[in-house]
Each structure stands twice: as C-alpha cells, then as structure tokens.
Amino acid sequence: MAQSGDGGNPFADPGELDNPFQDPAVIQHRPSPQYATLDIYNPFETREPPPAYEPSSAPTPLPPPSAPSLQSSRKLSPTEPKNYGSYSTQASAAAATAELLKKQEELNRKAEELDRRERELQHAALGGTAREWILAQRNNWPPLPSFCPVQPCFFQDISMEIPQEFQKTVSTMYYLWICSTLALLLNFLACLASFCVETSNGSGFGLSILWILLFTPCSFVCWYRPMYKAFRSDSSFNFFVFFFIFFVQDVVFVLQAIGIPGWGFSGWISALVLVGPHPAVAVLMLLVALLFTGIAVLGIVMLKRIHSLYRRTGASFQKAQQEFAAGVFSNPAVRTAAASAAAGAAENAFRAP
Incomplete structure (x- = not known):
C-alpha cells in the first residue's frame, strides 16, 4: 500500500532520508534577516557611524564650594599659620x-x-x-651656711607672719636697713681712702670701723625687730620702742649725711673739704654723702607712714603699759627674783625684834 508525501516515500534516496537538515524543524530556523548569526556577519562591511550622543537637557551646574570647605580640603603647609578664628574671637578668648x-x-x-x-x-x-622651742628650731636669719659655727638667731618670714596690708611697709623697712648697712660699708672705704691721702684723718677712719661694727647689729635688734614684732602681733609696746629708737636713728642718718669732719662719716662737709686737693677721693665721698641723704629722707618718710598706720590700729599708751606689765610678770626669771625678794623681806621681818 503506497503512502503519500515525501516523508513517507519508502523508495526515496537513502541520502535524503539520512539528511538531518531536511527536517522541517531545522528548515524553519535557517538564517534570515530577523536572525543575525555569524554566517551573515561581514567584518569588512562599511557601516554608518552611530549618531552622536545628545543629552536630553543640560545638567544643572553645581554651586561652587565655599571658602571653609576649600580650606578644609586643602592641606596646610608646615610654615603656614592656622586660622583659629577672627581677631575679635581671639581677643575675647x-x-x-x-x-x-x-x-x-x-x-x-x-x-x-x-x-x-x-x-x-x-x-x-x-x-x-x-612655742619658744619651735621658734628656736626654725630660726632662719641671718642666712648663714650650714658649716658656719654660728647659727641663725631670728626667724623672719614677712609673707607668712606679717598681715598682707603691712607687708609692703615691713619690706621697705627691711630694705632700708640693708641700704644703711651698705652705706656704712662704703663709708668705711671712703674714710680709708681719705686716711690714705691725708694721715690726719686717722680718727675718722677709726670711727668708721666702730660705726659699722656697732650700728649694723644694733639697728637690726633695736628698731627693725621691734617694728617687725609690732606689725606681727599688733603690739603697742613694740610700736613705742620702735618710735623712740628709730627717731634717734633718723637723727644719726642726718648727721651721717652732713659729714662733720673727724666723726667718721663721709658726708657733704667731709667730701667738699677734699674736692680741691684730692678730687678722686672727694667724688667717692660725695657718692657716700648722696646715699646717706637718700637714707635719711626715706627714714623720715617711713617714720611718718608707720605712725599713721599705728594710729589706725587702735594702739595706745595704756595698752603698751598693760603689755609691758604682762610681759614682765610672765617672765620666769622676773617671777623667781620677785619671789626671792619677797621671801627675804618676810624672813627679815620675822627676825626683827
């Protein structure tokens, strides 16, 4: 029984039957303009260039960066100063x-x-x-080296012991004492020079040695220490001691500035006497006389200032008497002597017939 169609022809050529490309499923997928395959790609074919890119709209420009952002993004050189703010800000800080x-x-x-x-x-x-034992253990004046056999005799600390409103006055008086000591030392040198050029000035040279050995410790103990203790403890008795002795010291300062010949002071008169024959020695003595004059003026000014401070502290003569009496009767030696005197008087009274 014969079959219709090519696919069912049993008498067809065997090669046609074995050809897979004759299959209808393959034939319908052959190259066509709708399918771009490698079989139809020609690399030497001339093609039109693609159209240029045209943006649809112009982009919105970005705002320029501000100065702080540029400064923060830029690194500063090691030598370039840093900006910490405006001048007003720095001034307020x-x-x-x-x-x-x-x-x-x-x-x-x-x-x-x-x-x-x-x-x-x-x-x-x-x-x-x-208290006396503690004060003796912490004495610091005069400032002597540790190897010196003589130890300090006083304790002095103006910033610790003196009230703040009186510290400047006490310090000024301390510097005045130092200047007076230096003036006596220069006076000794001037009198020595005067004695070298005029042998008749030997008495003045000898007295200058006595003054420097006498006035230096006595002035410290007799008027500076009472003034120091008066401001330290508001002591009326020490104020009166200071006023009396420092008034005498001011008189001595004036005599030193005058410079009476033969008294051991290189004052104005002693210096003017040597101006003609020995001008070099006269110049040295004039410098000492000028220093004595400045010390005398400063001493008078400080005496008036301390007296005004004394009147404002409420001190009085009656208070000074009470302090003196309390100090005398609180002294163990005075009490012992008074007790011995009283006991001796009582014993003599009983022995009397």
Missing part, C-alpha cells in the same frame, strides 16, 4: 584667659593668707616653752 588667671592668683593669695592665720592660731595655742 585671651581676655577670658587673663581673667581666669587673675582669679586663680587671688584664690592662691587667699589660701596662703588662711594658711598663715591657721599657723598663727596653732602657735598661739601652744605653751610658752614649747
């Missing part, structure tokens, strides 16, 4: 810093004052013997 430092210094001064007052109260609470 500096003013605030100065104000804080000033307040800190004020707080430190108040703390030191409270510490000093606390130590004073502690010392006042101690007994007399214990």
